[in-house]
Amino acid sequence: MDLWQCPVVVTGAASGLGAETARHLAEAGARVTAIDIDAVRVSQVGEAIEGLAIPCDISDTMAAEAAFQKAREAHGPARILVNCVGLAHSQRILGDDGPMPLDHFRRLVEVNLISTFNMMRLAAGDMAKLPPLANGERGLIIFTASISAYEGQSGEAAYAASKGGVVSMILPAAREPGTYGIRVVGIAPGLFGTATLFAMERNLDSRLVHAIPFPHRFGDPSEFAMLVIHVIQNVMINGTVMRLDGGYHR
Numbered sequence: 421m422d423l424w425q426c427p428v429v430v431t432g433a434a435s436g437l438g439a440e441t442a443r444h445l446a447e448a449g450a451r452v453t454a455i456d457i458d459a460v461r462v463s464q465v466g467e468a469i470e471g472l473a474i475p476c477d478i479s480d481t482m483a484a485e486a487a488f489q490k491a492r493e494a495h496g497p498a499r500i501l502v503n504c505v506g507l508a509h510s511q512r513i514l515g516d517d518g519p520m521p522l523d524h525f526r527r528l529v530e531v532n533l534i535s536t537f538n539m540m541r542l543a544a545g546d547m548a549k550l551p552p553l554a555n556g557e558r559g560l561i562i563f564t565a566s567i568s569a570y571e572g573q574s575g576e577a578a579y580a581a582s583k584g585g586v587v588s589m590i591l592p593a594a595r596e597p598g599t600y601g602i603r604v605v606g607i608a609p610g611l612f613g614t615a616t617l618f619a620m621e622r623n624l625d626s627r628l629v630h631a632i633p634f635p636h637r638f639g640d641p642s643e644f645a646m647l648v649i650h651v652i653q654n655v656m657i658n659g660t661v662m663r664l665d666g667g668y669h670r
């Protein structure tokens with residue numbers, strides 16, 4: 421898909437992988453709407469990329485619909501959604517203060533899984549009404565999963581369950597809107613040096629990066645953004661989840 425003047429929505433765009441993806445897409449000529457709960461940082465990103473910034477808690481259904489409406493009015497219906505929102509917080513099922521509060525589990529599933537589904541639902545609704553491009557494609561939805569979906573660590577039950585839900589949703593999601601020429605693809609990052617990583621991994625040290633077969637370092641958000649651009653350009657990638665982890669298995 422040609423990105424020039426293409427309306428794109430990036431969620432979780434105030435920071436880390438989402439912010440870098442928004443920058444890459446804007447550089448490629450896309451009309452980017454950056455959505456994030458962090459009003460200050462998302463407006464900084466929006467200004468830097470000359471895009472539209474919308475502060476929004478995407479787990480608030482009404483606010484998410486209103487954000488989509490604003491993006492649609494400003495840029496037209498999005499052909500691409502890159503969903504980078506993620507909440508990460510490590511907490512043991514049985515901690516020093518007793519069992520994990522159920523609301524902790526609920527919040528991570530709400531933000532990471534239910535909001536991801538909601539954004540896909542809204543985006544696919546718009547994409548299905550767009551005229552098809554020359555190759556029959558109408559739109560693309562990219563989810564950000566995590567290697568925790570496959571190899572969650574202690575303290576990650578809630579996060580891993582939420583990302584596991586994202587992974588499981590991708591194939592059925594690709595099968596349904598596929599009839600409209602809409603692709604659905606997941607990217608499962610390994611260890612990228614962003615705020616989310618530091619929230620999950622309390623004991624970041626050199627041993628961790630040496631457990632990555634190659635390269636022995638955290639991923640750079642630009643490497644995630646490069647894969648997003650490739651997925652956009654390569655129409656055969658659909659209904660799958662790609663690990664982006666330097667071969668790291670926990």
Ligand SMILES: NC(=O)c1ccc[n+]([C@@H]2O[C@H](COP(=O)([O-])OP(=O)(O)OC[C@H]3O[C@@H](n4cnc5c(N)ncnc54)[C@H](O)[C@@H]3O)[C@@H](O)[C@H]2O)c1
Binds near residue numbers: 615
């Ligand atoms: N960094 C890693 O190592 C890593 C590994 C695996 C998966 N991931 C996933 O990649 C995605 C991006 O994470 P990141 O590393 O860039 O982290 P990050 O913390 O830098 O970015 C996440 C963004 O999501 C926003 N956000 C959180 N809750 C929100 C809500 N309810 N509504 C709107 N915005 C909200 C935050 O404000 C933040 O800007 C996440 O889904 C994360 O789970 C990251």
